[in-house]
Amino acid sequence: SGPCDGKNVTITAKLYSYELFSQTVKCQNNGFDFRKTITYDLPSGLWQISAGKYVFNVNIKPSKESKYLLIKLLSPSKKVERSSTIKITAEITDAGHKVVDANVYAYLPTGKRIKLSQISEGIYSSEYSVPYNLPLEPWRLIIIATHPCEFCTKKISAGEEEFTVAVEKAKIVQNILEPKVKTFPLEKEETIILKATYANNEPLKNPNIVLQIDKKQFPFNAESDTIFKAIFSIADLEGTASVKISAYDDANNSATLTTNFVFVKDISWYIKHLLPLLILYSAVIFFIFLIFVTILKLLKKRLSAVEKLKLLESELKELQQKYYNGKISKTAYKDAALELKKKIAELKREL
Numbered sequence: 001s002g003p004c005d006g007k008n009v010t011i012t013a014k015l016y017s018y019e020l021f022s023q024t025v026k027c028q029n030n031g032f033d034f035r036k037t038i039t040y041d042l043p044s045g046l047w048q049i050s051a052g053k054y055v056f057n058v059n060i061k062p063s064k065e066s067k068y069l070l071i072k073l074l075s076p077s078k079k080v081e082r083s084s085t086i087k088i089t090a091e092i093t094d095a096g097h098k099v100v101d102a103n104v105y106a107y108l109p110t111g112k113r114i115k116l117s118q119i120s121e122g123i124y125s126s127e128y129s130v131p132y133n134l135p136l137e138p139w140r141l142i143i144i145a146t147h148p149c150e151f152c153t154k155k156i157s158a159g160e161e162e163f164t165v166a167v168e169k170a171k172i173v174q175n176i177l178e179p180k181v182k183t184f185p186l187e188k189e190e191t192i193i194l195k196a197t198y199a200n201n202e203p204l205k206n207p208n209i210v211l212q213i214d215k216k217q218f219p220f221n222a223e224s225d226t227i228f229k230a231i232f233s234i235a236d237l238e239g240t241a242s243v244k245i246s247a248y249d250d251a252n253n254s255a256t257l258t259t260n261f262v263f264v265k266d267i268s269w270y271i272k273h274l275l276p277l278l279i280l281y282s283a284v285i286f287f288i289f290l291i292f293v294t295i296l297k298l299l300k301k302r303l304s305a306v307e308k309l310k311l312l313e314s315e316l317k318e319l320q321q322k323y324y325n326g327k328i329s330k331t332a333y334k335d336a337a338l339e340l341k342k343k344i345a346e347l348k349r350e351l
Helices: 267-324 330-350
Strands: 008-015 018-026 045-051 054-060 070-075 079-081 085-094 103-107 113-120 123-129 139-148 156-168 172-178 183-185 190-198 208-213 216-219 227-232 239-248 254-264
Touching: 070 123, 070 139, 070 156, 085 103, 085 113, 085 139, 103 123, 172 239, 172 254, 190 208, 208 227, 216 227, 267 330
Parallel strands: 079 156, 183 254
Antiparallel strands: 008 018, 008 045, 045 054, 070 085, 085 123, 103 113, 103 139, 113 123, 139 156, 172 190, 190 227, 208 216, 208 239, 239 254
């Protein structure tokens, strides 16, 4: 009970992150009065009670009846993974005898509780899907069981146990669907198709997936909830290259797939890079050939001119010899000699 300045006040009880109950009561005469019987299906411990703006702690101690039933946790084990489906299974016994038709509850890390169903004599179980973003802190798994008891003082027997379960990051599974090969030509665009999910085959939440080849990075884009595509091209890394595909979600769950790719020079690479050089070399060779042919022609022409010059000089000597021997007249000699000397002078100028 206590004062209140409105029409209603909400009374809430919590243990750890578990909300045990919440109830709204009316204010009367500027105050409220609230009474609640703590039943055996509620856990003991240091409860945090809030009533409007007032907050205080109450230590709820276990009763004698809450120690009658023994609870043994069969699953999960000491740890669970995010984004997995687990079974919460417990065995309930009383003095070594399995208890049937009990009411068994388990408190989830999200703050709620679920009822476990009886699956066999003394065994109670229920499935629970662990959220992908469950905080990575110990889960205080509280299990409570109650059962009618004719011979008990309060006609009921009960039991409660608290188990500590570690929460681990979700496993992310990656599979390269395409290509099937690991050898690629240099400077050619290639596509890689990847399937990425949680271990339970559920889609990743807000995924970020990156392909890294050596030191170069290429982003994956979503084709569907579970299929992703990246386009890559490598120009300057011939040979074997280390490859990493890193996948993350928005809760910092992550996984890295590693492999190797081999990059080689194919015919298109040689055509692209060597054809221009081949054309250039061919042009140079052709130009050299033209120069060579021209030089040969010039040499041939010069040799021909030299031979012709020798013949003309020989004719001039013969003409002089005939003139000295009196075989031709002086006038004929001068005319013929003048003509030969002109031709010799022209050839010498050409040479």
